[in-house]
Amino acid sequence: MKIEQIYTGCLAQGAYYIVSNGEAAIIDPLRETQPYIERLQKDNVTLKYIFETHFHADFVSGHVDLSKKTDAKIVYGPTANPDFDAIIAEDGQIFEIGNIKIKVLHTPGHTMESSTYLLIDENDKETAIFSGDTLFLGDVGRPDLAQKAANMTQEDLAGLLYDSLQNKIMPLSDDITVYPAHGAGSACGKNMQKETVDTLGNQKKTNYALNQPNKEAFIKAVTDGLLPPPAYFGMNVAMNKKGYENFDEVLNNGLKALSAEEFEEIAENSEALILDTRSAADFAKGFIPQSINIGLNGDFAPWVGALVRDVRQPILLVTDKGNEEEAVTRLSRVGFDHILGHLENGFETWKNSGKEIDTVNRISAEQFSSEYFEDIKILDVRKESEFEAEHVQNAYSRPLAYINDWINNVDSSEPFYIHCAGGYRSMMAASILQARGYRNFSEVDGGFSAISKTDIPKTDFVCPSKKMQL
Template identity: 60%
Template sequence: MKVEQIYTGCLAHAAYYLESKGEAAIFDPLREVGPYIERARKDKAEVKYVFETHFHADFVSGHLDLKAKTGAEIVFGPTAKPGYEATVAKDGEVFKVGDYKVKVIHTPGHTMESTTYLLIDEKGKEHGIITGDTLFIGDVGRPDLAQHVISDLTEEKLAALLFDSLRNKIMPLSDDLIIYPNHGAGSACGKMMSKETTDTLGHQKKVNYALRADMTKEEFIKELLTGLTAPPGYFPQNVLMNIKGYESLDTVMERGERPMTPEAFEAAANETDALMLDTRDAEDFAREHVPNSINIALDGSFAMWVGEMIPDVRQQILLITYPNKEEEAITRLSRVGYDHTIGFLDGGMEAWKLSGKEFETISRLTSNELEEEYKTSEPLIIDVRKKSEFDSEHVIGAINVPLNEINSQLAQFPKDKPFILHCGSGYRSMIAASILKQRGWNNFRDVSDGFNGILKTEIKKSEYICPTTLL
């Protein structure tokens, strides 16, 4: 059966392409639809359907642009109520793609409209299931997202529905079916997904905690809800965009790809509420950056950290990038609904400096330099990794303020004494450093190689939760 996974690592996202006899279907596409259209063109195929497994929270889907550009029919599962023309399928309904069949299996739990698509080949053999966020490799979808859009859909209600969907709709299927999930490790849509992105249903029944045959519904709900962290703030906003509709990516790109001289860029920053977002690497940002800009580097989990750190997807953005990286930055912002880039600094930081404008720096030190300092003093160290990372192992005496909580925990960062920031590699700590710098902190340094470097030093580390807090 001709089914291809199209995986985008920075979002831990998988879309799927199905083709038979000149007809194609796309499942859960990303915002930029050109690659899917080009893929179908290579097969001389017409995109007949765009199947959505649910209204996504972690990205804005490309279904509307695909429909506009190809005429494809958008298909959702039962109970979906899109604000635009689409087919809402019935449970058990079958759609034909060439000689293949796609059967709708309603599997509520992650969301109410969540649907699994059973793929059946030209011989009538069941080949695999495109599960969306219902079933991952090693995990299942978190059931606490829908309540942020519809308050009476509690996580307990949805977890109970997910238990029934898995037991009654998924687990009775053949063990040799291939599972094609919407996400892999790194996505915030689950809590313990595998780095593997496909597996057989039979193997998952043996190793996936949520598919244990002897598990009661009460045990399932308890295990599923234990350890869930708060979802990123942009998730509900992306859900609403996917339900109600959104601007074409072409419009978003046209608005954002507006080159600005340093003078025009500075004027726009002063005259609007736009956020200056620098997407260069942490080291380059530390060396020199436009005053009051924040750093979230493209070379990392860019879109997810934008979603974590910028509360409103409607926020206007002014970009500072490496030359010729503007299109990539605008595209990746749009994937998570940040559609309001209004221009970029033409020529980047080099143009800014040549114009004679002031720039700022952030002081960094290596883990080896920190080790020498640690031997002779007791520097205040603030670790911005996730709590689970900190609990696993951390520098003795360090304070933990996870990066995604920094905006609500600014009081944890002193202004009357120096401190040192670190994360795992230096990526997240520079995001934190840029936010603190923007808000008036100057009494800190950042560890350039992070905890990965600290592990190689003789600095004392602890494997238990450190109770130290700032007074």
């Protein structure tokens, strides 16, 4: 038997590849299927089942394409009702893969169909659980994503999750390995550990959600402090439930190389968003007017989902040469399939054509310090928790994730400054501000990390963990 965790850092997502005696199963596969096909061929095994722990909200799974290419059966837990052929398992149903077994444990709460898959090895020993979004390391799945579909409150779902954990997960042996669907950085939880594998026994000791004295306390603990889910989540759920365009077609469309003239014509005659995936530093020096910068070297796909929101949005890509396929692939993982092409050879093509170029007024932390005065207006686009830990005195907290909500309240005549932690997020904000007509600001290179080394007055640092205990 072989178990391989295939972890994708930018999505903080874990897929699982399991092989036993010539047969294989894959749990929660990513959108692109070719890496799985190559693994199957290399191991000379047949994919028998594709197990889905639930209808994912934060990414589009590869289950539909993978099933078509391999004839493997898609398996969901009880109550799932997809628009494509799938096995809807019963609670306790067992599936055989080679010499091992997978037992379905229906664990509703995160969503109604959420299920945990219990692996039973060749010696009939319960060895591991693939817990999906039911149990994370350090946390449990948020119970607010399925409340509309289930006609339940988040408190109702949290109560169901408590019952699932107490009745299905907690009675299992402490030496069982926990393989979750997500790790730290995912918006599917709020307190995840950086590790991606652990024992159930250790989680019983350290996971705050598993150590609540009763259901009432559990419900309060897991619903407290939940931030609004990213707007694209519901659209990803729909794609996972209803099906989607073949990834190969999406990739072919995105890899269509466009000249500067073709690129400009499509941009002018469509409602396409120009998405520039270069680094913040390169973008600041010059970009196509109205472009939005979301750098590929970061949490690219989740930020596209948070800021663009509508997965049906047509997109024109500007990338560093050679990064076109990666950009298209990562966009497709979160459901952005309407990619009309990319600028051939990147921004240099536009620059060499003599067409109009825009820039961002990016300044150093030292210059920011020299321009600082008591009533200066500063927008800090970091997360609220980062802001609360420490910030420039008199700065305003304006998290990037909510820019579409606060941008219209920004005075277009009063000068202001923006920064994040290091410059990645503030350049996104700068590009959106300029696309909406704001020119009265400066973006601080290096963000708070650089600002903290200057003599600009700052609040006293408060450790987030200590703050939670107050």
